[in-house]
Amino acid sequence: MALPVPGQGTHPLGDRKRRVLISSTSSDSHTWNLVFLQILLEEMGHDVINIGACVPDEFLIAECRRTGPDMVVLSSVNGHGFLDGTRVISRLRREPDLAHLPVLIGGKLGTRGEGDSFGEQLMAAGFDAVFEDTKGIGAFREYLATAGRAVELEATA
Amino acid sequence: MTGGTELAVQGRFGTAVSAAARRGELVVQPRMGMPTVTEMQQGLRAVRQARATTVGTITLDSYTRVGDHSSARRALAAGSDLNGFPIVAHGADVTREMIAGVGDPGFAIQVRHGSPLPLGIVQALLDAGLDATEGGPVSYCLPYSRTPLKESVDAWARSCELLAERVPGAHLESFGGCMLGQLCPPSLLVAISLLEGIFFRQHGLSSVSLSYAQQTSFAQDMEAIAALRRLAGEFLTGTQWHVVLYTYMGVFPQTTGGALELLRSSAVLARVTGAERLIVKTPAEAHRIPTIADNVQALEEAARTAREVGDAASEVADSGLYAEARALVETVLDLGSDVGQGFLKAFSRGYLDVPYCLHADTAQRTRAYIDGEGRLQWLSAGFMPVRAVPPAGAARLSADGFLHMLSHVQRSFDTPELDSGSRTLPSRGVLSSSMG
Ligand code: B12
Numbered sequence: 001m002a003l004p005v006p007g008q009g010t011h012p013l014g015d016r017k018r019r020v021l022i023s024s025t026s027s028d029s030h031t032w033n034l035v036f037l038q039i040l041l042e043e044m045g046h047d048v049i050n051i052g053a054c055v056p057d058e059f060l061i062a063e064c065r066r067t068g069p070d071m072v073v074l075s076s077v078n079g080h081g082f083l084d085g086t087r088v089i090s091r092l093r094r095e096p097d098l099a100h101l102p103v104l105i106g107g108k109l110g111t112r113g114e115g116d117s118f119g120e121q122l123m124a125a126g127f128d129a130v131f132e133d134t135k136g137i138g139a140f141r142e143y144l145a146t147a148g149r150a151v152e153l154e155a156t157a
Numbered sequence: 158m159t160g161g162t163e164l165a166v167q168g169r170f171g172t173a174v175s176a177a178a179r180r181g182e183l184v185v186q187p188r189m190g191m192p193t194v195t196e197m198q199q200g201l202r203a204v205r206q207a208r209a210t211t212v213g214t215i216t217l218d219s220y221t222r223v224g225d226h227s228s229a230r231r232a233l234a235a236g237s238d239l240n241g242f243p244i245v246a247h248g249a250d251v252t253r254e255m256i257a258g259v260g261d262p263g264f265a266i267q268v269r270h271g272s273p274l275p276l277g278i279v280q281a282l283l284d285a286g287l288d289a290t291e292g293g294p295v296s297y298c299l300p301y302s303r304t305p306l307k308e309s310v311d312a313w314a315r316s317c318e319l320l321a322e323r324v325p326g327a328h329l330e331s332f333g334g335c336m337l338g339q340l341c342p343p344s345l346l347v348a349i350s351l352l353e354g355i356f357f358r359q360h361g362l363s364s365v366s367l368s369y370a371q372q373t374s375f376a377q378d379m380e381a382i383a384a385l386r387r388l389a390g391e392f393l394t395g396t397q398w399h400v401v402l403y404t405y406m407g408v409f410p411q412t413t414g415g416a417l418e419l420l421r422s423s424a425v426l427a428r429v430t431g432a433e434r435l436i437v438k439t440p441a442e443a444h445r446i447p448t449i450a451d452n453v454q455a456l457e458e459a460a461r462t463a464r465e466v467g468d469a470a471s472e473v474a475d476s477g478l479y480a481e482a483r484a485l486v487e488t489v490l491d492l493g494s495d496v497g498q499g500f501l502k503a504f505s506r507g508y509l510d511v512p513y514c515l516h517a518d519t520a521q522r523t524r525a526y527i528d529g530e531g532r533l534q535w536l537s538a539g540f541m542p543v544r545a546v547p548p549a550g551a552a553r554l555s556a557d558g559f560l561h562m563l564s565h566v567q568r569s570f571d572t573p574e575l576d577s578g579s580r581t582l583p584s585r586g587v588l589s590s591s592m593g
């Protein structure tokens with residue numbers, strides 16, 4: 001997992017109830033991952049808007065504006081996640097009103113399993129955190145539960 | 158429509174499968190797709206030379222599936238990894254040469270994609286000299302897109318007609334026996350597969366195959382395939398058809414041993430149910446796109462198992478699966494003589510409703526679960542003409558509970574391997590993360 005640099009403008013969920021937009025990428029039609037993430041986030045008390053499979057970049061941008069989420073969770077497992085993720089996050093960051101929206105990505109982001117590692121490149125492209133499938137889901141739960149406080153602690157230390 | 162007593166004409170693909178069936182051999186086939194011409198050609202050659210009765214596959218990448226050919230071209234130019242062969246971006250001429258380089262004009266090859274709007278792909282494969290593909294108006298729409306079902310039905314009707322017109326005997330396989338890959342009770346899989354076969358015939362095809370994906374219970378799977386064969390015999394007279402089984406399509410075992418054992422069990426299932434063709438999965442399934450060597454290993458392992466089993470027919474117990482599938486089929490056929498229109502009405506009214514499907518053109522009123530004997534059952538049946546048998550005290554689904562249910566097969570095949578301390582692939586996924 002690649003974690004955000006504290007104070008870089010990320011606003012993780014912390015303890016509050018938030019509105020989370022879950023989306024696939026433009027080329028990926030897998031949905032079990034989306035349903036799983038929805039159940040997980042709802043269980044943690046958040047409101048989820050799940051916009052489903054094969055989401056074109058323009059539609060994602062429009063939905064971000066329409067629904068005004070506190071956080072966007074992109075999920076991809078088809079092996080194009082690195083390519084699709086890099087492209088869509090640069091487009092999103094070019095929109096002034098979305099430049100600082102917290103956006104995470106996770107899943108199977110390449111086609112080579114253990115041989116892939118895209119965390120740093122995706123962070124550099126503009127994501128706030130990256131969760132690669134090979135690292136397990138525990139890191140994501142921890143991130144949601146504690147990262148908010150960790151950032152605050154760093155800031156006041 | 159085809160009719161009469163004369164058996165319908167078959168092209169290269171249908172003929173290869175019929176010939177193997179007459180010899181009593183199971184045809185095995187990979188789900189293989191490589192981005193570059195060189196790798197795809199090497200892959201097809203390796204499949205042809207494998208110690209097994211094989212047909213070849215060209216699996217297309219996700220950009221081509223969603224019609225984003227410029228992203229496919231960019232990825233090819235940059236040398237990025239793609240999850241399949243971009244047939245449109247490469248173009249018909251390049252594809253034709255690639256196939257010629259395999260060195261056997263008689264070798265049957267199928268294009269597998271997953272596109273609700275397949276006209277461009279069908280054109281490209283026909284232009285490249287191929288005569289077989291896979292899909293269907295429902296099975297390539299709901300699991301693969303956010304495209305409205307109506308657009309998919311229209312596009313598939315035109316694509317079937319184009320296939321039939323350009324190549325007499327062109328072969329089309331329904332993906333209806335898979336749908337989302339897991340947690341769909343078999344009666345619905347059987348019904349959708351059969352109905353898509355009828356749809357193909359209504360739009361001019363004379364050589365089709367009906368699919369069924371291995372699920373959670375060997376006994377239930379045997380009953381499902383028997384039901385599918387019986388229904389095909391009743392509804393597809395005069396059409397050349399065969400049954401293709403898919404090795405498990407859901408969350409796969411992570412150990413090499415568990416994955417191979419699941420693969421072997423699907424080969425046994427194919428044999429005892431008389432399925433003519435088997436599409437295999439490899440030990441890389443849970444982790445990454447399989448290599449050529451992974452695919453060859455899986456093909457040879459499945460073929461060896463099938464030879465050992467022979468074609469021993471087994472007794473099938475009747476739990477009512479045939480009657481349930483038939484009720485679903487008749488419900489759709491009663492909605493009108495055109496199956497495409499029938500599908501649209503049936504999905505909008507919830508008479509057909511795939512559990513856990515997020516597609517907007519489904520009623521989303523059904524749920525399934527795995528019972529104590531490992532069989533898939535309806536937890537809620539929504540508006541479908543089937544009966545739900547919810548277990549006592551069904552609780553609210555938690556994230557862990559959901560992963561637990563999804564990894565039922567993975568766990569059954571991995572646990573013995575992990576207990577005996579044998580080799581596992583290093584990467585972790587659903588099984589380990591559900592504990593995290
Ligand atoms: C079911 C399945 C399908 C179904 C999907 C139906 C549907 N609508 O969902 C069908 C059969 C239709 C299908 C189709 C395809 N599939 Co598929 N599929 C699978 C399979 C077998 C299981 C996936 C699953 O259900 N997992 C259960 C969910 C809950 O878990 P998950 O998706 O693995 O996600 C976990 C983590 O990654 C993580 N996670 C995911 N996203 C995120 C996001 C964040 C922020 C976080 C924190 C965590 C996280 O959380 C989950 C729980 O741990 C996997 C292989 C496997 N795992 O066994 C292949 C697999 C994912 N598919 C694959 C591919 C390539 C495809 C296709 C492109 C066909 C092809 N070329 O082979 C098409 C998709 C077409 C497209 N446009 O993209 C590949 C991807 C390869 C890679 N990345 O290296 C896999 C790995 C199989 C393989 N080895 O080839 N597939």
